[in-house]
Amino acid sequence: MTSRFWVIASLIFIIIGCTSKPALDNPSQGEIVIAADESFQPLVFQLTQAYSGIYPNAHFKVVYKPEQEAINMLLQDSARLAFVTRKLKPTEQGVLNQRKIKGGAEKIATDGVALIVNKANTDSLITMSELQRIFTGQVKGWSQLKDGNQAGPITLVFDNNNSSNLAFVLNIFKVTEVKNLRIFTTRSNREVIEFVRKNPSALGFIGVNWISDSDEPLSVELARELRVMGVSEKQNPTKRDDYFQPFQEDLGMQRYPLRRPVYVLSRETHPGLGGGLVNYVARDAGSLIIRKLGLWPTVPYNREVNLVK
Template sequence: MIRKINFQIILSLILFVTVSTSCANRKTADEDDAKHGDILKGQLPVIVDETLIPIVKEQVDVFQNSYKESKIQLIGAPEVKGINLMLQGRAKTAIMTRTLNEVEEDYFKKKSVTPKIFQIATDAVVFVVNDSRPDTSISVESVLRILKGENIGADYSLILDNVNSSTLRQLKEIGKVEKISSQYVKAMENGDEVLSYIAQHTDGIGVIGYNQWLNAKRSFKNIEKIRTLSVQNSLTKDGDGKFYRPNQSNLAAGLYALSRPVYILNYQPDMGLGLGFSAFVTGDRGQRIMLKADLVPATMPGREIIIRDKVE
């Protein structure tokens, strides 16, 4: 009788511990879910190439207004710094004008993370000058010569938005320029500083992103003192050698020589908010925001046509 009672007591204790442990594990899992969220709720840090901050802010505003339980924190940075922050673990989602190279990608492969990468728009590198300058156009070859330190005889100097920016990286890749010369090149901290310099000086050609220029047309107080240069379409064998302004139609037609893709890079290992935000930006609503902002969406959003049987 005594053995039977002892066995019942032990069995009861085992069941109690099992149930308690199960509840504790469930609570921990629920806390983790609350912390990391799912595809439509939770918190998400996103590293953004600072040349793309204006359009990404628009996307985030609409997304958070639609999904109240989501909170997206944008971390703006020049491209080189942004990639480094990603590799340091500051965020697993980023919006950039390039994908990661093999060395950078290897960091995530070691963690067995399969990325979800989507193109979301087309942007461009834009050259801006003071409106009092007589110049209306420039060739990419001339810009590359200035980068290399050559005097092209027209009182030109390049005003860069940042030495770590995506705009400079693109120009260096095109011209296979290993090292830029400081003789005719000045580096600022960001695109706003470039615009301020160009508005006050006539000796420079500013280098910024197309989305930065679109935003400046709405918000920069001295915008009337600045204009864009047309760029010669001569980088490829299919180029016609003509000069084209940076605008939505020329980007869409592939006529502007310095266009560039915009990607959302999602390296979250699970079905998190990064995937939900990616789906929004690549979906119909997100692509309409790109179109309305005068960028070129990766996929053209559909048009809704209402047909009525009779007119009232």
């Protein structure tokens, strides 16, 4: 009788174990995959590390990809969140709609595409008009630019053929054909920096968060022996104050021409770990991290100060 009881009990436990659903993650614990455009690697790393520091049972596997690949991971249910520069297109949203997933898009910051040159290149000012002529093939050499002091052709350096940095710049200047441009692509923003550091004729394009955190040793090291170009929207600027760099105040005041949004896209269908991270980033102390990185948070962190006489 006793052995029969244990056999029945074991079968019940097996049935329960086979039919029970795994526990869902929640805002303070669990593990999810995040896809992120590689140009936002320093930003995403610091945000996820800070959140895991608050909630030790919250674990993030971050996969860094070119922007379109990161979005594809989200659509294919290979990632819960994606850090990118745009919202989903109607056709992409349609993929989620077919699965009855509303999804979400939260703008968390304003970022900038930084133009970097070798320290030997003292011509660190450029206009949007000059950039337009470079990307339409009218200007090919440094000597053709106003006050250009470098000889030789301009080599445009990007992190990837499918880079959000490249797509953003081509869209700004309405360029659809690049075969006649002198473009060199690497495998990461970091490799762009290294290439420019070794090549005085290079003009590199990177996400500014790679070099904008003056308190981060890696950021300081990467910025060594580089110049960040000032960019002017004026056709004929007459003074240095007509040019702006992709750093915090000029991003926030919308003075830097090559600024862009940072979005977190979500496909979460329950109040889970992804939503917890998004709330932290967009409405909590995460905005302090965004500010520390030199970007402009969409929602500033409110500090209350009580003055006592």
